[in-house]
Amino acid sequence: GQNIDQPTEMTATEGAIVQINCTYQTSGFNGLFWYQQHAGEAPTFLSYNVLDGLEEKGRFSSFLSRSKGYSYLLLKELQMKDSASYLCAVRDSNYQLIWGAGTKLIIKP
Amino acid sequence: EPEVTQTPSHQVTQMGQEVILRCVPISNHLYFYWYRQILGQKVEFLVSFYNNEISEKSEIFDDQFSVERPDGSNFTLKIRSTKLEDSAMYFCASSGRVEAFFGQGTRLTVV
Numbered sequence: 001g002q003n004i005d006q007p008t009e010m011t012a013t014e015g016a017i018v019q020i021n022c023t024y025q026t027s028g029f030n031g032l033f034w035y036q037q038h039a040g041e042a043p044t045f046l047s048y049n050v051l052d053g054l055e056e057k058g059r060f061s062s063f064l065s066r067s068k069g070y071s072y073l074l075l076k077e078l079q080m081k082d083s084a085s086y087l088c089a090v091r092d093s094n095y096q097l098i099w100g101a102g103t104k105l106i107i108k109p
Numbered sequence: 110e111p112e113v114t115q116t117p118s119h120q121v122t123q124m125g126q127e128v129i130l131r132c133v134p135i136s137n138h139l140y141f142y143w144y145r146q147i148l149g150q151k152v153e154f155l156v157s158f159y160n161n162e163i164s165e166k167s168e169i170f171d172d173q174f175s176v177e178r179p180d181g182s183n184f185t186l187k188i189r190s191t192k193l194e195d196s197a198m199y200f201c202a203s204s205g206r207v208e209a210f211f212g213q214g215t216r217l218t219v220v
Contacts, residue, residue: 033208042200042211043152087152096165097142097209101151 002026004100006088011106012078020073020086020103028093034062034073035087037102043087047073075105083107111135115201115212122191122219130186130215132201141184142202142209143176145169152200158184191219 004024012018024032031050035043049055049064049071061074073086085102092098114133122128134141143155156166156176163176175187184203188195196219202209 031207040198042213045208045210048207089152094165095140096154096157099152099154 002092002098004088004090004098006086006100006103008101009104009106011108012075014078014080014107014109016078017074017076018078018105020075020088020105022071022073022088022100024069024071024088024090024098024100026090026092026098029066030091030093030095032062032064032071033089033091033097034060034071035089037085037087039084046086078107080107080109111210113201113203113210113212115199115215117215118213119216120218122217124193124219125190127187127189128191128217130188130199130201130217132184132186132212133182134184134201134203135205135210136182138203138205138210140164140204140209141178142204143186144200144202144211145197146200146214147197155186188217191217193219195219 006022033048034046036046037043047055047062049062052064054063059076064071085104087102088100089097116131141158144152146152154167156170157164173189177185198214198216200214201212
């Protein structure tokens, strides 16, 4: 079966750095996505990795290792507004998005 | 910036009634999706739509559900004979070649 694992919840301090890990086992691979979702709102796109390596976009970076079935999202200079759920999703061989359950990130002052 | 629009934002319906959730995808996108998210749970794929037909559907998407693209812009999800467990946020999304963009969702409450 297809499976995406990420931690249920993480806590970090304002101004610090946090890394959210995601491991996946899917039928084929056509890219990995990170989305941010505030409570009661729609997921919003953060990043996309299809090749191994690091993609940097401002305070957010995402890393992919296809051989390990592993990705992480790195958030720097954390702000209170970064408190949200972070969803890892993989597009499989049928071009369907397979979703993880999300990691709830709590930022403390 | 183009966006996916969903209506209504909130729908309350009695068990057994039919509901139609509406979506206007981004105009130059070719792939359309419906997802649902039960409160506190993960996003679940329902169905994808491409070239005016269903391209993929999940086990959740049974005979109770149907999708239509009645004109060039709207994309609808019909839920027949709603059940209490259909209460959830329903998200429409559309995509071009890469990421999917989500609408703000319709919160469906079945009472």
